[in-house]
Amino acid sequence: MKPLFLSVLPLALGATTFTNPVLWQDYPDVDVFRVNSTYYYSSSTFAYSPGAPVLTSPDLVNWTPVTHSVPTLNFGPRYNLNGSGSAYVKGIWASTLRYRASTDSFIWMGCVESSKTYIWSSPAPRNTSDSNSWKWTSQGTNPACYYDCGLLIDDDDTLYISYGNPRISVAQLSRDGTRQVKTQTVYDPGSGTTFEGSRLYKINGTYYIFATRPADAEYVLKSTTNSPFGPYTAKPLVNRISGPLSSAGFSHQGGVVDTPDGRWYYVAFMDSYPGGRIPVVAPLKWTSDGWPEVVTDSKGAWAREYPLPVPNPSIAAGPGPEGTDLFPGPALGPQWEWNHNPDNSKWKANSGLTLQTADVTTDLFAARNTLTQRILGPKSAGTFRIDASKMRDGDRAGAVLFRDRSAYIGLWKDGSSAKIVLVNNLTLAQSSWTTSSKGSVAATGPTLTATDDVWLRIEADITPAFGSNTERTATFSYSSDGKTFTKLGTASLANSWQYFTGYRFGVFNHATKDLGGEIKVKSFTMQLVK
Structure with missing residues (x-):
């Protein structure tokens, strides 16, 4: 039985625009992608358990938590908080989640404590909004640390992963992700500059890496060859861009995703303490030579309001964060996380x-x-x-x-x-x-x-x-x-x-x-x- 969670959705019926932030809650280190008409969003959780929440949306605006990719933090005894110390601020940082069509499954990967990379997967559930339909199991580890990583499952089903700080590298992985076939540094931002939070994509046959310069800019790396190993050239996507909230940080570090009709959007977060880091969305436009640009308002800022990415979604949005939980059992709703395991x-x-x-x-x-x-x-x-x-x-x-x-x-x-x-x-x-x-x-x-x-x-x-x-x-x-x-x-x-x-x-x-x-x-x- 799913926990009862009554709610109010953030958009009125018939709305044609949305307002940033799209979800005023702490969901940092965005990794976003689409499967058919459903959008997926993965986020960081550090020592909170279960870890790596997954949210779904029909329109990139109404987001609902549905599961966690890491049901138990299998990273060591201190994540159990049972006398072995605590793991506050450790655990799951910027990780990655993707759907793999060849196995009809979802795969999550994340490096923990600069040690090794953990791997979890779940068969694709028939009903993605039902938390009980997800069956996450540990698939072991890769001995390499893919820090702040972004997974790409290429057209031929090969696994590649971008990662690193301050330089960005790309690795080719074995079919199950547990071994490294090859790795190579593909971009060095230069002395005094750090890139991290990378996401690797293949768009219209070209390989791109989106990486953040913390904590105020996002850069696009574009391969000049038909290879995920580059070489790459770089351009800023956003650089200390203002808006859409005052007394918040700059929108940066996220991912890009397309709609079924071929339009693209950038999903990032803003440092918005004391509440954390909250997601914002903006449309992208593309230059004739294949570079993405964020659509800004008349002042060159990240707009507070944009047209809805999907005005009439084919699937209904799930419940929003407001409401009452009566804990009907036996499981907790996916909006809950313990302080440790x-x-x-x-x-x-x-x-x-x-x-x-x-x-x-x-x-x-x-x-x-x-x-x-x-x-x-x-x-x-x-x-x-x-x-x-x-x-x-x-x-x-x-x-x-x-x-x-x-x-x-x-x-x-x-x-x-x-x-x-x-x-x-x-x-x-x-x-x-x-x-x-x-x-x-x-x-x-x-x-x-x-x-x-x-x-x-x-x-x-x-x-x-x-x-x-x-x-x-x-x-x-x-x-x-x-x-x-x-x-x-x-x-x-x-x-x-x-x-x-x-x-x-x-x-x-x-x-x-x-x-x-x-x-x-x-x-x-x-x-x-x-």
């Missing part, structure tokens, strides 16, 4: 999400089974309805604003009663990504003695403030009936980019004394607020 023996979904305590710790960053979801911008509220009647003495549970600087509104169980608290300034040190502060109680609410449900709400402002000293705020409140909420306090949101991932709503439950307690999350609702 979870302890699957300590949770279940069945008419609500039961979270048993999985760790005895006073450090939230070290606690397993914190479940997170990307915040919807520019401002939204995340509300968890929680049955806390089975918490035990010393247990701590609640709703968290999760990032390297976190805050939460939660329940601290002491004896037979639980008090509502606001805890802020939980912090990871940027140098090591280990806990530097476990936080402190900033405010205290009422003590609960009954077994009634409690609603915990976080209202977060993730309007871009990138590169400024402005810190957005979040408001924390609670309710005993789900209708009338009492504000407990606020917290500021960090604008720094070094953690890469943007802020998320999350729910947690861990012990500080003994295991055995649990909470039941009866629902989660995310809705935009003005």
Whole structure:
């Protein structure tokens, strides 16, 4: 059974234009392609699990998460957060996903921790929008690290992959991708310049590599021969182009994709902290000698509004990010990700999400089974309805604003009663990504003695403030009936980019004394607020 997720789509029926960003959520390191009438989008997740989410769209504008290419992070013990340290800011960076017609399957590849490249695949499901239809399995590893890679499955089914930093290389792979047949550096941007985030394409018989100059430009490398190994010449596609949002970074690092009628689009992201990196779309035009150019507005900027790429799609769009999840079970919806690989023996979904305590710790960053979801911008509220009647003495549970600087509104169980608290300034040190502060109680609410449900709400402002000293705020409140909420306090949101991932709503439950307690999350609702 698919999780119930009611939603509101971002476009009105009959719309002929769309507005950037197309999805105001943190989906960075775009890899995008089309199979028939369906567009696919793959993104980074770092240490969050499952990893490498896949979204689908009928029109390049309405995007819906449908699966994860990496259901379990099989990268080592610290990705389990079970005493071997943590993997925050490690894990899945810019990876690649493609459909392979010869095997009717999808293949994902990604280098982890500059070590080796992991490979996962799934047979093409009959219903791509059904998360249960995807069957991802590990296909082993390639001993080479294809950093920030882009996979091309050529016309003859040969696998090529572009990769590298600061120079761009191309490798030919064995049929299953686990061995390197040949590799060659194909472009050196020169001293003092770095290219990365490369994507390799074959368009009208010509090989192209799209690569970013972080974090403000995208370049196009065009092969001068009929070979993926070049040589290549380069031209900027976008270079510090303004728009479409203020107080955000430059649109860059992404991929290109065509429509069935032969029009091309560039899908990139903007650094939009504290919310993360969010996708934007622009049409491409082509010069007579085969170079793509981004269509800009009258001021030469990335336009806020463009005509719809597919005005009347042949397939319906999936649900948008607003709505309520009742956790009907047994699986979680593809919009959810744990802070690391979870302890699957300590949770279940069945008419609500039961979270048993999985760790005895006073450090939230070290606690397993914190479940997170990307915040919807520019401002939204995340509300968890929680049955806390089975918490035990010393247990701590609640709703968290999760990032390297976190805050939460939660329940601290002491004896037979639980008090509502606001805890802020939980912090990871940027140098090591280990806990530097476990936080402190900033405010205290009422003590609960009954077994009634409690609603915990976080209202977060993730309007871009990138590169400024402005810190957005979040408001924390609670309710005993789900209708009338009492504000407990606020917290500021960090604008720094070094953690890469943007802020998320999350729910947690861990012990500080003994295991055995649990909470039941009866629902989660995310809705935009003005």
